[in-house]
Amino acid sequence: MSLERDLVSPDAEGDEQAIESALRPKRLAEFIGQGRVREQLSLVLESALRRNRPPDHVLMSGSPGLGKTTLAMIIAAELAMPLRLTSGPALERAGDLAAILSTLSEGEVLFIDEIHRMARPAEEMLYLAMEDFRVDIVVGKGPGATAIPLEIAPFTLVGATTRAGLLPAPLRDRFGFVAHMDFYDVPELEQVLRRSARLLGLDLPDAGAHEIARRSRGTPRIANRLLRRVRDFAEVRVDGVITRDVASAALDLYEVDAEGLDRLDRAVLNALLRKFGGGPVGLSTLAVAVGEEPETVEVVAEPFLVRQGLIARTPRGRVATASAWTHLGLAPPPDAFGAAQPVLFDDPPSPA
Numbered sequence: 001m002s003l004e005r006d007l008v009s010p011d012a013e014g015d016e017q018a019i020e021s022a023l024r025p026k027r028l029a030e031f032i033g034q035g036r037v038r039e040q041l042s043l044v045l046e047s048a049l050r051r052n053r054p055p056d057h058v059l060m061s062g063s064p065g066l067g068k069t070t071l072a073m074i075i076a077a078e079l080a081m082p083l084r085l086t087s088g089p090a091l092e093r094a095g096d097l098a099a100i101l102s103t104l105s106e107g108e109v110l111f112i113d114e115i116h117r118m119a120r121p122a123e124e125m126l127y128l129a130m131e132d133f134r135v136d137i138v139v140g141k142g143p144g145a146t147a148i149p150l151e152i153a154p155f156t157l158v159g160a161t162t163r164a165g166l167l168p169a170p171l172r173d174r175f176g177f178v179a180h181m182d183f184y185d186v187p188e189l190e191q192v193l194r195r196s197a198r199l200l201g202l203d204l205p206d207a208g209a210h211e212i213a214r215r216s217r218g219t220p221r222i223a224n225r226l227l228r229r230v231r232d233f234a235e236v237r238v239d240g241v242i243t244r245d246v247a248s249a250a251l252d253l254y255e256v257d258a259e260g261l262d263r264l265d266r267a268v269l270n271a272l273l274r275k276f277g278g279g280p281v282g283l284s285t286l287a288v289a290v291g292e293e294p295e296t297v298e299v300v301a302e303p304f305l306v307r308q309g310l311i312a313r314t315p316r317g318r319v320a321t322a323s324a325w326t327h328l329g330l331a332p333p334p335d336a337f338g339a340a341q342p343v344l345f346d347d348p349p350s351p352a
């Protein structure tokens with residue numbers, strides 16, 4: 001029985017979340033792409049297993065959907081240790097973190113997603129926990145307050161962030177291994193899709209996989225999501241086989257263009273070109289123009305648009321490149337590229 005039919009039981013019907021998590025690779029050997037990260041991580045884990053000690057703390061940075069949560073689960077599985085999951089926004093007070101740390105068992109893997117969004121007091125508690133496996137519980141208030149040290153079991157912290165630049169240096173420096181997750185190339189996404197199609201019992205010839213892969217914004221989560229939408233189309237409109245033409249027609253219907261740009265990407269490009277003459281324009285102004293939060297534009301749309309060479313981040317704001325004008329079929333104004341050449345930042349400040 002295919003995984004999907006397994007999952008589409010009465011209580012799981014239509015549960016896309018359940019399908020997404022069932023599609024996660026479970027072991028490092030099954031994890032596709034990110035060759036360098038995989039090799040480095042396997043050394044870190046292997047050496048820890050040989051020494052019979054928890055490995056160094058691991059920080060993973062990269063755009064949403066590149067596999068950070070999946071890798072955290074794999075780390076725990078490879079170490080044969082339990083995994084505790086939480087996220088930065090859930091750790092509002094130091095006590096929230098203390099409650100978790102004090103109940104960890106030896107060697108347990110603690111995954112903190114969106115670690116850059118953790119509140120300051122929790123962050124400070126984490127420094128000590130990461131370094132000395134100890135937390136200071138403060139009892140009382142004002143001048144009478146006392147810190148009671150509490151030993152905690154040695155554990156491995158796995159932090160994930162979409163915005164490594166926002167992590168304070170003292171926190172970043174306490175991670176022994178930092179993995180930078182990059183966008184996936186088309187052949188890697190084809191492998192992700194073929195694997196998912198096999199698990200879901202779908203008929204996906206190579207040309208169909210290629211068409212979906214090249215429109216997946218370099219992101220496995222998007223590849224899997226598009227696969228499900230193309231499957232709907234293939235099952236309802238044709239015979240279920242996901243040929244290149246079927247994939248192409250389905251993705252056109254869902255407004256994913258030939259380069260993989262979706263509605264938000266195109267809205268950002270359209271605003272930048274049509275409203276601001278190609279920029280430079282500040283992030284917040286651009287976000288208001290597309291009706292989104294600046295963080296959504298910065299974290300979700302921008303990295304891919306920059307990677308595709310459609311926009312550049314400069315000290316004066318966002319600027320469209322010549323390819324952006326071509327992509328939207330527009331002619332740039334005569335002075336569009338007269339401004340100083342963009343200076344690219346790896347992790348620029350967010351100009352208001």
Ligand SMILES: Nc1ncnc2c1ncn2[C@@H]1O[C@H](COP(=O)(O)OP(=O)(O)OP(=O)(O)O)[C@@H](O)[C@H]1O
Binds near residue numbers: 023032068162
């Ligand atoms: N290397 C990979 N090989 C196969 N599938 C993958 C891979 N990486 C991610 N996936 C798939 O993509 C989906 C999203 O991955 P995951 O949730 O780990 O991303 P993430 O980086 O943690 O995203 P976010 O930051 O948004 O939480 C998962 O369902 C998983 O099936």
